[in-house]
Amino acid sequence: MTETRTPGKRRLVLWRHGQTAWNLENRFQGKTDVPLDDTGRSQARRAAALLTALRPTALLASPLQRAADTAQALADLTGLPVRHDRDLIERDGGVWEGLTGAEIRERYPAEQAVWQPPGGETSAQVAKRVGTALDRALDDLPPAGVLVVASHGAALRLGLCHLLGLPEETWERLGGLSNCCWSVLSERRDGGFRLTEHNAGTLPEPVLGDDGPAVGR
Template structure:
């Protein structure tokens, strides 16, 4: 059966400072590079066959830590980018709450399209679903590691599992350099498709 490991990138100064990244190309910081190296050591033991990554540097550089251990090349896919956060990109969450109180409240409540130019959850799910499905075809019956972003990972995994937005919201956010494991059990079970096997897997004590 095909195994899909959806891996979030390492820490950035935006993460550490409570700043919205979205599709801003914020690089890994020193902690993020250390996280990537530690996470890559665990993932390498799972013997991945294919590496696919968002083209944003924080994801690609995280994937590079695994590529260095496995000798695999990285296939870049812009569809794996984080959700686009419109007017909020690069801003502190505290400032966003003060400047956009209505939109912020809708976003916190899970509104799929809260305004301020933020990409809708439906649009995010569609591009992430297509990217994950395409990644899975690169190693049928093998293990594919997909390096992406927190919000994109959650929405993409939920879409692959066929969950509605209300259910996807119950899935906790991935910690930096942690991953979700999905397996396509179609052949074994006669048509049940993708199943969630594990979530927020990574180095113990590293968030």
């Protein structure tokens, strides 16, 4: 939280994009601009219909088309414009982008064990980048506003950890987001946030994405 923010009753909805072909193939997407597939577009429409019940007042998205198009499904129902922030793009996967989980394990066993893509971003870098973008957006949100942010699995989980002030050694305790599922944070009286829902919108299932060594498990 920044010092200028007046505590209110803000809510923040962190919404992962719908399914892509690379999700189905368990390929690391990172900053590669992979579009939604037909299932992903259907997921976005279904989730958007549910999210309207939260009465969002602002929409923000990663400019990568899989997140931007997910956000647009909610914009079509609410009439709200979608703003885009490049700091919300997915983790830079370096040489892992386009590789399957099996290929990463085979070619980069040491790096895979600590989930650090060669030539890519560290978890701490992603957490700071995305967390700062979320803080910036919250500063512009009225005290009773509801901000929906459409972004990516690893980016959202790490940004969430940053926003909650969790120490890095605890980040792996927070599970990932399934395609088109979301987490909700509600503002506390001191201006901080608490996590009130996580990975909402689905029954428990494997999470396929760019979000750590448990991907595809």
